[in-house]
Amino acid sequence: MTNTSETGTVDTGAAKKTVAVFFGGVSSEHSVSCVSAVSVLRAIDRERFDVIAVGITRDGQWTLVDPQSVDYRFAPDAPLPEVAAGESLVAFSPEAGSRELLELRDGQYRSAGVVDVVLPIIHGPFGEDGTLQGLFELAGVPYAGAGVFASAAGMDKEFMKLVFRHAGLQVGPFEVIGDREWRRDADAALARLDGLDYPLFVKPARAGSSQGITRVDSPEGLREAVETAREHDLKVIVEQGIVGREIEVAVLQGRGTNATRVSLPGEIAVDEAGSHSFYDFTAKYIENDAAQLSCPAVMPEEAVEEVRRLGVTAFEALDGEGLSRVDFFYTPDGRFVINEINTMPGFTPISMYPALWSKSGIDYPSLISELLDLALERPLGLR
Numbered sequence: 001m002t003n004t005s006e007t008g009t010v011d012t013g014a015a016k017k018t019v020a021v022f023f024g025g026v027s028s029e030h031s032v033s034c035v036s037a038v039s040v041l042r043a044i045d046r047e048r049f050d051v052i053a054v055g056i057t058r059d060g061q062w063t064l065v066d067p068q069s070v071d072y073r074f075a076p077d078a079p080l081p082e083v084a085a086g087e088s089l090v091a092f093s094p095e096a097g098s099r100e101l102l103e104l105r106d107g108q109y110r111s112a113g114v115v116d117v118v119l120p121i122i123h124g125p126f127g128e129d130g131t132l133q134g135l136f137e138l139a140g141v142p143y144a145g146a147g148v149f150a151s152a153a154g155m156d157k158e159f160m161k162l163v164f165r166h167a168g169l170q171v172g173p174f175e176v177i178g179d180r181e182w183r184r185d186a187d188a189a190l191a192r193l194d195g196l197d198y199p200l201f202v203k204p205a206r207a208g209s210s211q212g213i214t215r216v217d218s219p220e221g222l223r224e225a226v227e228t229a230r231e232h233d234l235k236v237i238v239e240q241g242i243v244g245r246e247i248e249v250a251v252l253q254g255r256g257t258n259a260t261r262v263s264l265p266g267e268i269a270v271d272e273a274g275s276h277s278f279y280d281f282t283a284k285y286i287e288n289d290a291a292q293l294s295c296p297a298v299m300p301e302e303a304v305e306e307v308r309r310l311g312v313t314a315f316e317a318l319d320g321e322g323l324s325r326v327d328f329f330y331t332p333d334g335r336f337v338i339n340e341i342n343t344m345p346g347f348t349p350i351s352m353y354p355a356l357w358s359k360s361g362i363d364y365p366s367l368i369s370e371l372l373d374l375a376l377e378r379p380l381g382l383r
């Protein structure tokens with residue numbers, strides 16, 4: 001229990017608060033969110049917080065879930081975990097400033113609790129992209145993590161690159177194919193890709209967990225790869241492959257006016273001799289030995305400091321809040337090319353973000369408390 005924050009301005013431990021953990025969601029990362037939520041729910045300090053769990057089904061229904069009994073996990077050959085449609089629906093009260101969640105059951109509304117802070121453990125569109133964050137802003141409820149703009153820009157692989165480039169970060173060559181252009185003249189869109197060197201990575205512009213991404217080694221595979229990406233997002237980004245080690249840092253906002261915090265860098269090494277030509281969904285979550293996570297990454301001391309500095313630059317360039325994981329390619333000639341930022345990174349038992357912090361002095365439960373305290377100390381509205 002703490003009664004003072006670093007700034008001494010917020011009394012975070014004075015009275016028990018209610019946290020609503022949101023998870024699931026309509027994006028293709030639904031199951032990752034479910035598995036993250038299990039770990040998060042177990043880590044919340046119950047002496048400081050009462051917990052409400054709100055699951056969002058794949059088709060977007062908000063339902064109350066018993067936070068004690070949730071148990072979702074990944075297993076080879078098992079179906080991906082998902083939120084089951086429940087009998088009780090929930091929504092925020094429309095009354096201004098009430099912060100109350102209302103439960104609708106058997107045609108009757110009753111209070112499900114007044115929410116002091118939301119922890120939205122949702123990845124992908126309609127969860128991590130500012131839409132849900134906008135709903136919390138409208139409901140007047142504080143929430144952990146990035147605000148509306150940073151969430152939206154951090155979800156979109158084109159716009160994040162524009163922000164990063166503006167901040168002086170190195171970004172690899174890429175092209176964007178919009179829906180109307182593709183439907184109007186796919187050949188012309190494909191012709192625009194001639195300037196990029198193979199292999200190419202064809203991706204939905206707004207997705208995550210490697211869903212919908214294809215590595216393409218020659219032009220014949222391009223059209224199908226674009227169609228695959230379009231199953232996830234009608235906006236597609238095609239990137240030139242970057243040769244380099246995959247290095248990631250975990251960023252955590254400072255309390256009050258304190259400086260942004262950044263972890264030691266970690267490295268992901270995919271066993272390319274196996275069935276994975278990149279860090280795909282199965283390598284991330286299903287086959288535990290397909291990718292090795294190591295922290296701290298073995299690099300010269302100057303490179304360690306440089307990538308940590310670049311991670312903070314990326315977070316601040318985007319107007320990040322709360323947390324982000326920032327991913328780079330470390331090229332053989334010693335440059336860091338930014339791949340992406342994740343404003344709500346995974347929190348599963350094998351996820352990099354909490355692992356990086358545990359190697360950098362903040363254990364998993366403390367990290368969750370920190371995210372909640374950061375959310376509680378920040379003002380609502382324009383800030």
Ligand SMILES: Nc1ncnc2c1ncn2[C@@H]1O[C@H](COP(=O)(O)OP(=O)(O)O)[C@@H](O)[C@H]1O
Nearest residue numbers: 201207208209210211239240241242278279340
């Ligand atoms: N331009 C690129 N060059 C080389 N590898 C890439 C590139 N883009 C993606 N990859 C590989 O694909 C993985 C997933 O791509 P990423 O852009 O991080 O998507 P997601 O948002 O789904 O995590 C990366 O971790 C990396 O292994």
Ligand SMILES: [Mg+2]
Nearest residue numbers: 209210327340
């Ligand atoms: Mg990634």
